[in-house]
Amino acid sequence: xxxxxxxxxxxxxxxxxxxxxxxxxxxVQGVATGLVVGLAVFVATNWLVLKGGSVVGPHLGLxxxxxxxxxxxxxxxxIGFGYSFAGGYAVGYCVARLYNAFASxxxxxxxxxxxxxxxxxx
Amino acid sequence: MxxxxxxxxxxxxxxxxxxxxxAKFNLRPVVLEQNPFVGGLASTQTYKGFSFDMGGHRFFTKxxxxxxxxxxxxxxxxxLRPRLSRIYYNGRFFHYPLKPLNALRGLGFWKSLVVxxxxxxxxILPYREEVTFEHWVxxxxxxxxFRTFFKAYTEKVWGxxxxxxxxxxxxxxxxxxxxxxxxxxxFVKPRNTVKSLIEEFHYPRLGPGMMWTAVKDEVExxxxxxxxxxxxxxxxxxxxRIEGVVVRGPEGEDHISGTDFISSMPVTDxxxxxxxxxxxxxxxxxxxxxxxxxxxxxxIVDRPQIFQDxxxxxxxxxxxxGRIQNFKNWSPDMVPDPSKTALGLExxxxxxxxxxxxxxxxxxxxxRREVDRLGLAAAADVQDGCVVRVPKAYPVxxxxxxxxxxxxxxxxxxxxxxxxxxxxxxxxYNNQDHAMMTGILAVRNVVLGEKxxxxxxxxxxxxxxxVRDEILAAVVAPTLAKVDRVALGLxxxxxxxxxxWLATLALVLKGGAVVGPNLGLxxxxxxxxxxxxxxxxxxxxxxxxxxxxxxxxxxLLRNVVVFAFMAAMYRRAERQALRRLLHYF
Numbered sequence: 001x002x003x004x005x006x007x008x009x010x011x012x013x014x015x016x017x018x019x020x021x022x023x024x025x026x027x028v029q030g031v032a033t034g035l036v037v038g039l040a041v042f043v044a045t046n047w048l049v050l051k052g053g054s055v056v057g058p059h060l061g062l063x064x065x066x067x068x069x070x071x072x073x074x075x076x077x078x079i080g081f082g083y084s085f086a087g088g089y090a091v092g093y094c095v096a097r098l099y100n101a102f103a104s105x106x107x108x109x110x111x112x113x114x115x116x117x118x119x120x121x122x
Numbered sequence: 123m124x125x126x127x128x129x130x131x132x133x134x135x136x137x138x139x140x141x142x143x144x145a146k147f148n149l150r151p152v153v154l155e156q157n158p159f160v161g162g163l164a165s166t167q168t169y170k171g172f173s174f175d176m177g178g179h180r181f182f183t184k185x186x187x188x189x190x191x192x193x194x195x196x197x198x199x200x201x202l203r204p205r206l207s208r209i210y211y212n213g214r215f216f217h218y219p220l221k222p223l224n225a226l227r228g229l230g231f232w233k234s235l236v237v238x239x240x241x242x243x244x245x246i247l248p249y250r251e252e253v254t255f256e257h258w259v260x261x262x263x264x265x266x267x268f269r270t271f272f273k274a275y276t277e278k279v280w281g282x283x284x285x286x287x288x289x290x291x292x293x294x295x296x297x298x299x300x301x302x303x304x305x306x307x308x309f310v311k312p313r314n315t316v317k318s319l320i321e322e323f324h325y326p327r328l329g330p331g332m333m334w335t336a337v338k339d340e341v342e343x344x345x346x347x348x349x350x351x352x353x354x355x356x357x358x359x360x361x362x363r364i365e366g367v368v369v370r371g372p373e374g375e376d377h378i379s380g381t382d383f384i385s386s387m388p389v390t391d392x393x394x395x396x397x398x399x400x401x402x403x404x405x406x407x408x409x410x411x412x413x414x415x416x417x418x419x420x421x422i423v424d425r426p427q428i429f430q431d432x433x434x435x436x437x438x439x440x441x442x443x444g445r446i447q448n449f450k451n452w453s454p455d456m457v458p459d460p461s462k463t464a465l466g467l468e469x470x471x472x473x474x475x476x477x478x479x480x481x482x483x484x485x486x487x488x489x490r491r492e493v494d495r496l497g498l499a500a501a502a503d504v505q506d507g508c509v510v511r512v513p514k515a516y517p518v519x520x521x522x523x524x525x526x527x528x529x530x531x532x533x534x535x536x537x538x539x540x541x542x543x544x545x546x547x548x549x550x551y552n553n554q555d556h557a558m559m560t561g562i563l564a565v566r567n568v569v570l571g572e573k574x575x576x577x578x579x580x581x582x583x584x585x586x587x588x589v590r591d592e593i594l595a596a597v598v599a600p601t602l603a604k605v606d607r608v609a610l611g612l613x614x615x616x617x618x619x620x621x622x623w624l625a626t627l628a629l630v631l632k633g634g635a636v637v638g639p640n641l642g643l644x645x646x647x648x649x650x651x652x653x654x655x656x657x658x659x660x661x662x663x664x665x666x667x668x669x670x671x672x673x674x675x676x677x678l679l680r681n682v683v684v685f686a687f688m689a690a691m692y693r694r695a696e697r698q699a700l701r702r703l704l705h706y707f
Contacts, residue, residue, distance in 0.1 A: 020603050023603075106608065
């Protein structure tokens, strides 16, 4: 009965790719987004610090309205990294959790009452 | 254990390996071989001191058990030989798979340009329906390349026109092209396979027959029996048990009984010789299983060297020969006189057809004419020759074979004390090592009571790679699942909307002379938006809308890229599957 078992494994894989939606790991997504945003703020801040000038980073400095204590200085870049990482993490985590919830719901809707041929008893 | 009397039907690689393993368990197997020699499809024939191999058998494997047997049997007579096999077409040698520079040199600039143009043309405007093999290959390689490198050889191998060969045949060949194969292709490039397997192989000093003669001797040394010229004419059964076999030999017929039977004879013959016969449906199914045969015309040429390859594929449609072996390049000891070369011209045919029934002298004359025409050797240099016919060399995988084989298999599996092994015993394209493995596993089933499924010994992939592939595919496959566009749109939309809403509210609550002058600039893109309580709700809507659009688009683009990438990988894996098949012949 090898023929019955061999394609089943194969179809199970193809089932995943062709009929199921990708699901995201919320923590991984959060960390990834947090790191990207955090590093972006860190690099942008230090870029302006190194560039110098009479008024350093007047526009980026507006972030202090949301990130209390943030300034366009090296120390500020570290504070900005912390805030942005936390914010990015929250956004990434939320997007992933919401996405998974919507995707699962839609998946269930699509597969309700449908038996894939590979799952039928032979 | 010692009360078992195992009878092995067939003295080819699978049967003799089974006998060898049985002898190691101190059993005394009886091997029945209808030919006057051992080795079956992997035997070595001789003519005036020249040895020749029936089809060219490279000894390479990643199956440790098989490797161990080969080395312990032949020791120093097991040579390591360089491998070279190319396509010979229009007087030029081509590497396969084709290498751009080599193909360009061989075909010439203008013809290469036409081939490239044809490939592009058929990629853009392929046959809408792939009815025939010609359609199938043309859609993947272009018509020029099909005519140059596929048409003639395929027609020689199968004996029918490519326009008659159903596309299902090709599709059948790549039926096992699973997502797993594709994923493995993505991450494990073919060139990463063990280099030595591609560029060199082991080979017995006097051809594969040397290996099987040595195994026969070892079986006999351990009290086993190998009977040559012993044709099994009847297999006596009572319901689901085999009681014995009737053997016809030079001294008449006799009956051999046993407790267990391992058969490497063609499964069709096994079924037909059962007494009483199986149900008519099984007989009919067995009758529908087909084979392709071939014959070798050996030419002894009075030249020390003709070409460097171990064998060449002949794609020229003007000649009937399909493949030419150069036995001296397999092992120098195959030729007794270094000033001469022995070529084996292989003609694919079907038992009983014009080629098969042609007189030996006519076949030698045909061979002489064809090597001359191909420019490989002058007819006058051919001094002598002989012909060897090899029946049932290849089980045919036609579009119905699986159904017929299932019927036969179901019946054979129902026989309690009988197992089938080897290429023809299982009607499967098993190479020598896998055929041997079926013999080893069959013995374990008999002696150790294991439940190995012999029908499932993989013909194309190695067992260790299989495990690695499974793991790789299981890990990678879920990451290739499509992103749900609406779900990503909704999640990103809600998050963006909420962020904008919160940011606006935060500034509104903070207050000041001018509230949120910078965030308010968003009004340039979101008409009506202001940093006020009402504006925050408008911002929620705008944020949701723009987030949704961004998420939906990103998901769509990501799915398109993954789909295109996977389609390309499928194509690549398809080509590799086809290449493996061509190499098989």
